[in-house]
Amino acid sequence: MSSAGRSRREKPSLRRAFSWLRLREEAIRCLLFGCALLSVMTTLAIIFVLVTETMIGIPPHTSFFQDVSLSEFFLGTEWTPNFSAEQAHYGVAPLVCGTLLITGISGLIGLPTGLMIAVYLSEYASPKARSICKPMLEMLAGVPTVVYGYFGLRFLTPYFIMPVFGGLGAQGYNALCGGIVVGIMIIPMVASLSEDVLRAVPNSLRESGYALGATKFDVSARIVVPSALSGVIASFLLALSRSIGETMAVAICAGNMANLSLNPLEATQTMTAFIVNVMQGEVVAGSTLEKSLYAVALVLFVMTLVMNLVSQLILEKFREAYQ
Amino acid sequence: MALVKAFTQFVDPPSGSTSAEASPEAGGTPRAAKIETVNMGFFYGTHQALRDISLRINECAVTALIGPSGCGKSTYLRSLNRMNDIIEGTRVTGSVTLDGEDIYARDVDVVSLRKRVGMVFQKSTPFPKSIFDNVAFGPRIAGLTNRTELTEIVERSLQQAALWNEVKDRMRESAMALSGGQQQRLCIARALATSPEILLMDEPASALDPASTARIEDLIFELKQNYTIVIVTHNMQQAARISEVTAFFCQGRMVEVGQTKQLFTNPSQKETEDYITGRFG
């Protein structure tokens, strides 16, 4: 009797059938896919614009490299694209040099300071000190970059750089000021990202260190930071990417003169600063000057990309070594 | 007596050095006390985790601490090298002396105290460094930089911890690649490298398989020739096998202390008997 009852009962079909639930799932899937697609499309569109303006012109337009030879762009040492046609030079080296100089100075200032703040917050600070320090850092991160720029120009240069380095020929606009300002800007980023990874180091490692007679400094410098090294390096690289891309503060502090020199006391121009500078003026559409913007942007894009790849590589290596 | 029968089989100290007297009340000539706590109490903030602990820990002997979970064994152990200082709001009352010196006196240098009183934790905690750097950590922070001396210390410590033969060809490899048992022996080697006088071990074998546990027990047996060892264990057979003196803790008090054999075969307190026969805890 029971077997007869079982055979008569309808089994739910495994075949797909229309249902509102399924429709909703499908709609959500499409929406999410659309969002992902949007970001991919945007990236592709940007690359498309950069490449067509720079390398492969779509007739009747000519590309940047049809106007300017590759060798002039990469080997030339002068960057004067807004001069009249005969005197214009398109060697990108001064801009790359300015960018590296500013990024280098900012790294020298921002990375160690940020890491030390992170160590202080995660290892030394009492809960009370941390509750005061962290909001301050967040405020520092929230200051608009233009404000940093004017802080550098109106305060750092006249009251610090000039009195100290004036004798060495420091100029009113100088790379040092730009670098310091960007260095200060990346401190909150390094500090908070590094603090997170330092705090994630298990307490048992710290205790083992103390049990071996380590001081707080030994524990911080020889156990906690090395154990969290991958995360610390990642935070450094992110901060440096930010330095490379920083525009306003540098444009305000460091002047706008492309300069192939590693002297931090001279004015300089970074790639991004050049781009905003030209955009603020009048650019003739289709002129070589306009196209040079795209060429510079492409170089910037490639530099950042390489940096991200390198950071990935370092992280991977580190993981292999310690996991 | 089932109790006696249950324990006599493994209460057979291989070295035969049972003459060490456990505590004053055990009578006989007491061996020199390395560490002594008198009426010691311990507070986490307002929560009193230990009260009125008076215990003498003999030199060059193994003292086992047993008791149900949460009774304060780890707390007691960690207060012997002031590890609890790291925890905010902790407080010790009574006295803890090392070779007659109060370790909680105001002018005590905690760092040098911890160099004399080493510690091995329940969970092995190798640093994410090479095997060599792990063992060399203690000597290095003590300021030793001479490469040959460091190499010597590392080799000696690893040999003492019975790990040398397994790792001698891979000193540069990451310690994280070792097995759990090897990592625990590495941690013991790391503690030995600072040449402590006392080794505190908090359930050092609780996460290990029987073979690794046996190796660590052998190791403790070797080490007690030169070191004073205090070990917390939940494994009563282990306590019986390796220790001369056993102290039974319960709810923050030390209920009973005595010669291991005595305590396991003929406990004087009802609580102790209940615990070691598994009726409680």
Ligand SMILES: Nc1ncnc2c1ncn2[C@@H]1O[C@H](COP(=O)(O)OP(=O)(O)OP(=O)(O)O)[C@@H](O)[C@H]1O
């Ligand atoms: N960091 C801490 N803060 C507050 N209370 C704590 C802390 N550590 C331990 N305690 C409390 O102190 C008491 C003793 O803990 P302890 O860790 O010493 O027990 P134990 O005997 O080692 O237990 P187990 O066998 O489970 O390891 C417990 O009641 C515990 O809740």
Ligand SMILES: [Mg+2]
């Ligand atoms: Mg414990």
